[in-house]
Amino acid sequence: MWNRIEGASREEMEALQLRRLKETATRVYHLVPFYKQKFDEAGIKPQDIRGIEDLARLPFTTKQDLRDHYPFGLFTTPMDQVVRIHSSSGTTGKPTVVGYTANDMEVWKECMARTFRMADVGPGDIVHNVYGYGLFTGGLGFHYGAETVGAAVVPSSGGFTKRQLLLMKDFGATVIAGTPSFVLHMAEVAKEEGYDFEKDFRLRVGFFGAEPASEGLRKALAELWGIMYIEAYGLSEIIGPGVAASCPHGRLHIMEDHFIPEIIDPETQEVLPYGEEGELVFTTVTKQALPIIRYRTKDITRLNIEPCECGRTLISMESVKGRSDDMLIVNGVNVFPSQVEHVLTKVEGTTPNYVIVLDKKGVLDKLEVWIEVDEQTFADGIGKLEELKTKLHNEMLNELYINVKVKLVEPKTLERSMGKAKRIIDRREAEGM
Amino acid sequence: MSRKYVVKQLSIFLENRKGRLLEVTETLKDAGINIRALAMAESAEFGILRLVVNNPEKARSALSAGGFTVAEQDVFAVEVSDEPGSFHKVVQILAGEDINVDYTYAFVGNSSKAVLVFKVSEGSLDKAISALDSQGIKLVEPMFFYE
Incomplete structure (x- = not known):
């Protein structure tokens, strides 16, 4: 355990949460007009919070609220106190922005250190980090966490699989961190290249997150690489990776002294008891730059408050299997169908009839966009149609950072074969991944 | 015209x-x-x-x-004699006028004539037809196809 609070009694935890919640509520109420208005509408003032159960009386915050206040409208600190800004892709070209003060960075490092300590990662370990470095919180989150526990980090980011394997072998990496699909892809390439997993690699543990992974995929990764599989759950709006991490007993513990979880019924918005399935909601209680009250994650899961065999009393959540909205995760990148639609409309001038098809190519996700060629789009000339395909492909790459295969199909094909309203066909499930 | x-x-x-x-x-x-x-x-x-x-x-x-x-x-068609060099002659005239041919296809009729269909860019259609007409190439009237 990195911090003794991870094994604190329920009373101690709740007392700490309550104190921090009051501080955070006071902070947002007085510093952010948006929160003041929402609190007033809900008929609650920060001083009305007397017990942890009063959290349920506070208003929700959604991703849309973050977008509406783009870029810094919900920050509670002046910009001269912000030391880091991250951003995630948005549905209509408008991203969501998150900021960190120096203290927020400490909180993040602390949570990532706890994550690494789930497998006792520390000095002497070499962490090969294949999460993407950049605006995405994955790369830097794991990077700082590994440094905090005293491990050596290889900041290799994604891509260049063959070179990555060479470095992992030569440097003697003991830990890998990345998206499940990419690390599985690395295993396949390693096999093709004739590596001997036992002799060539020293990996003992892997930290995985940013996309859902089935039981089958987890097992396959653990067996192929001969590693312990640790899940790291997080979302940039809350802090990035580090919101929850799985222990050796397989329970995904939430860092609830920083992020208080609730489960609600997504329809009625009523708080549900522990053990019941519903939408996960988080309230950050230590963040300064961008505290967030009752953020609706859209992730569907359930909570378990029983103390764990690992010694932690931190509440745990089940791995997220579904989302209550239509967001797709393609090789770790978030994609909303509306983003695809936005690009189509931009390139074509109209919104064509389209369908998004997700498939597996080997172990990587493959995204195809099928577009109906109607009489407005149809130009008599192979060259012109190929040009349209190329242009769409490039725009998707530029705007959504995803490699899309554009396929032109005849009108009514989509309607006939899969019902017009259905915009997404996810064939990845069928693979048993 | x-x-x-x-x-x-x-x-x-x-x-x-x-x-x-x-x-x-x-x-x-x-x-x-x-x-x-x-x-x-x-x-x-x-x-x-x-x-x-x-x-x-x-x-x-x-x-x-x-x-x-x-x-x-809109395309146009010309009729040429079914012998070496007749297609070349048509293409040469178009090239001389700096007209790009998008594509062309041909069929051999029931006599010693071949018919060539040409698609040129929209802006140069009239120019192509006039050039061929003035240089003695036989253009096919639509009625030939429509019947």
Whole structure:
């Protein structure tokens, strides 16, 4: 355990949460007009919070609220106190922005250190980090966490699989961190290249997150690489990776002294008891730059408050299997169908009839966009149609950072074969991944 | 003047899918359409079928009703003698006028003549027809196809 609070009694935890919640509520109420208005509408003032159960009386915050206040409208600190800004892709070209003060960075490092300590990662370990470095919180989150526990980090980011394997072998990496699909892809390439997993690699543990992974995929990764599989759950709006991490007993513990979880019924918005399935909601209680009250994650899961065999009393959540909205995760990148639609409309001038098809190519996700060629789009000339395909492909790459295969199909094909309203066909499930 | 040589061509967008061409030919047969000339262009995933038919209006509405994506273009046709160098002569005139040929296709008629269909960019259609006409190339009137 990195911090003794991870094994604190329920009373101690709740007392700490309550104190921090009051501080955070006071902070947002007085510093952010948006929160003041929402609190007033809900008929609650920060001083009305007397017990942890009063959290349920506070208003929700959604991703849309973050977008509406783009870029810094919900920050509670002046910009001269912000030391880091991250951003995630948005549905209509408008991203969501998150900021960190120096203290927020400490909180993040602390949570990532706890994550690494789930497998006792520390000095002497070499962490090969294949999460993407950049605006995405994955790369830097794991990077700082590994440094905090005293491990050596290889900041290799994604891509260049063959070179990555060479470095992992030569440097003697003991830990890998990345998206499940990419690390599985690395295993396949390693096999093709004739590596001997036992002799060539020293990996003992892997930290995985940013996309859902089935039981089958987890097992396959653990067996192929001969590693312990640790899940790291997080979302940039809350802090990035580090919101929850799985222990050796397989329970995904939430860092609830920083992020208080609730489960609600997504329809009625009523708080549900522990053990019941519903939408996960988080309230950050230590963040300064961008505290967030009752953020609706859209992730569907359930909570378990029983103390764990690992010694932690931190509440745990089940791995997220579904989302209550239509967001797709393609090789770790978030994609909303509306983003695809936005690009189509931009390139074509109209919104064509389209369908998004997700498939597996080997172990990587493959995204195809099928577009109906109607009489407005149809130009008599192979060259012109190929040009349209190329242009769409490039725009998707530029705007959504995803490699899309554009396929032109005849009108009514989509309607006939899969019902017009259905915009997404996810064939990845069928693979048993 | 050159407008009287403009021939209507239909092009149909086709996915590379088994039986799809058959559905086109069936639709045309059922509508009583006679195909006078045709060419098929293809890429890895889709193709374009280009047709000159005896009744373009009727063919177009039958195909649209059948769910095909159809577009109409202006092309022209010339008749040359079926012997070496005659195609070259036509292309040479067009090249001399700096006219780009998008595509062309030919068929041999029932005599010693061959008919060549040309698609040039929209802006240079009139120029192409006038150039060929003035240099003694025999342009085919649409009635030849339409009947």
